[in-house]
Amino acid sequence: MPVKRRTPDPDREPTTSVPAGALESFAATVRGAVLAPGDEAYEEARRVWNGMIDRRPAVIVRCSGVADVVAAVGFAREEGLSLAVRGGGHNVAGTAVCDDGLVVDLSAMTGVHVDPDAQTVRAEGGATLGDVDRETQLFGLATPLGVVSKTGIAGLTLNGGLGHLRRQFGLSCDNLVSAEVVTAAGEVLTASAAEHPDLFWALQGGGGNFGVVTSFEFACHEVGPEVSGLFVLHAADHATEVFQLLREFAADAPEEAAVIPFLGFVPELEAVPPEQWGDPMVAVLGCHLDPGDAGAAVLEPFREVGTPIADLSGPMAYTDLQSMLDEDYPDGLNYYWKATYLDDLDDELVDLLVERWRASPSTLSTVDVWQLGGAIADRPQDASAFWHRDRSYLLTFEANWEDPADTDANVAWARESIDAVRRLAGAVGGYGNFPGFHEDPSQTLFGDNLDRLVAVKTRYDPENLFRLNQNVQPRTDASH
Numbered sequence: 001m002p003v004k005r006r007t008p009d010p011d012r013e014p015t016t017s018v019p020a021g022a023l024e025s026f027a028a029t030v031r032g033a034v035l036a037p038g039d040e041a042y043e044e045a046r047r048v049w050n051g052m053i054d055r056r057p058a059v060i061v062r063c064s065g066v067a068d069v070v071a072a073v074g075f076a077r078e079e080g081l082s083l084a085v086r087g088g089g090h091n092v093a094g095t096a097v098c099d100d101g102l103v104v105d106l107s108a109m110t111g112v113h114v115d116p117d118a119q120t121v122r123a124e125g126g127a128t129l130g131d132v133d134r135e136t137q138l139f140g141l142a143t144p145l146g147v148v149s150k151t152g153i154a155g156l157t158l159n160g161g162l163g164h165l166r167r168q169f170g171l172s173c174d175n176l177v178s179a180e181v182v183t184a185a186g187e188v189l190t191a192s193a194a195e196h197p198d199l200f201w202a203l204q205g206g207g208g209n210f211g212v213v214t215s216f217e218f219a220c221h222e223v224g225p226e227v228s229g230l231f232v233l234h235a236a237d238h239a240t241e242v243f244q245l246l247r248e249f250a251a252d253a254p255e256e257a258a259v260i261p262f263l264g265f266v267p268e269l270e271a272v273p274p275e276q277w278g279d280p281m282v283a284v285l286g287c288h289l290d291p292g293d294a295g296a297a298v299l300e301p302f303r304e305v306g307t308p309i310a311d312l313s314g315p316m317a318y319t320d321l322q323s324m325l326d327e328d329y330p331d332g333l334n335y336y337w338k339a340t341y342l343d344d345l346d347d348e349l350v351d352l353l354v355e356r357w358r359a360s361p362s363t364l365s366t367v368d369v370w371q372l373g374g375a376i377a378d379r380p381q382d383a384s385a386f387w388h389r390d391r392s393y394l395l396t397f398e399a400n401w402e403d404p405a406d407t408d409a410n411v412a413w414a415r416e417s418i419d420a421v422r423r424l425a426g427a428v429g430g431y432g433n434f435p436g437f438h439e440d441p442s443q444t445l446f447g448d449n450l451d452r453l454v455a456v457k458t459r460y461d462p463e464n465l466f467r468l469n470q471n472v473q474p475r476t477d478a479s480h
């Protein structure tokens, strides 16, 4: 039940950025909830997945539809407020919320509709991966999304989108057919290959720079209901062996298969005796689209590296694979994730990864290597805004920790690790879905596509209203 503004609260913290009268008038034009400090639902609504983020927006507009989004964007523009856009609220940078500004909160817009004949799905901008997979799997279909069901499709897609289907069907953004966008001027546009193709190009990897995407239409593919899932945990002594195996595997792996080896510590799984919980491990998560013996055989070598601590691999429902890691990323823990791409995984690099992992201040943290290639690399680099599609791997340092007192040490660990890797040849770029706090220059993400993104930004958001993201700055008059 939406909490409509508002019961005056004597304890309400003053909001300096929005005149009360203006807020009242605006709230009357909106169908969803308009929340300000002091409102009952405000405290919960300002929280995002990353517990490190503690921002206090002046107003949160929990939009019920496109008209609310148009109203919210117009209000932010008129009042000169910073504007944040919340899809699933799961980006580690926490840019779904802002201090003192307005949040366009899409968390109530989660509708999903599948067209089985056209093999497409349309999902609203607040939908999660789980929302979409649930509906598409009803028809034996899926569109490539990420590997944790609670994350939002919006941020994921706008910044690329890597999941189990990536090597067979490409990035999430590669499967975008069209998007409905509310621009900074408050126009509602459809972007597709045929309509506003420049905007459509930019939405495929250019982040949240160009407007509020109120719905995404994706191409679907026949997937499941079962696939061959791989999730095997080995003792950490096998770390080097697993990465060497990845190198050999990647050289000629079929596109139907994709794996993510990672270094971490044994989670509290029922399948593992408690005395082994917390032990250092190298694990491999992966998928082959064929649930039968042929699919399993492709993944088998990763299971045969020594005697596993636990092996949860086997034929499984695609939706089970998609939610297998959900429990490992609880809301409200502290997170700082940063990534870079790799051309190769030579022995020097593998040694460095193991060394950096051993230096991690938290046993919840992981070092992950995503196998890329396949359909991701099949598209030219300038076919969409997503630039780093020619790389072999994505390396992520995921710092995850409980005690806020440990924040500095954990953030420093991830940053120093990335810096150390980037000093080696063949380690380049960054990924907008694992962006740290956006410290890297935009060129790091967008490479040679940056100039074209600037042109699109200048056309659709000349005042840089949508700037709480990996920002692409519009040209100013002087720089035209």
Ligand code: FAD
Residues within 6 Å of the ligand: 049, 085, 086, 087, 088, 089, 090, 091, 092, 094, 095, 096, 097, 106, 125, 126, 145, 146, 147, 148, 151, 152, 153, 154, 155, 156, 157, 158, 159, 160, 161, 162, 163, 207, 208, 209, 211, 212, 213, 214, 329, 432, 433, 434, 468, 469
């Ligand atoms: P939000 O935090 O809501 O938004 C992030 C930014 O995106 C916003 O600041 C805004 O700039 C923009 N934005 C959001 N919604 C809209 C919109 N509707 N219109 C315009 N701009 C918008 N990534 C992968 O590639 N593969 C994975 O398997 C994967 N697994 C993950 C698992 C976990 C547990 C988590 C937390 C993240 C994972 N990620 C993965 C990263 C994830 O894709 C990004 O964090 C992504 O940005 C989350 O999207 P969101 O909508 O939840 O983000």
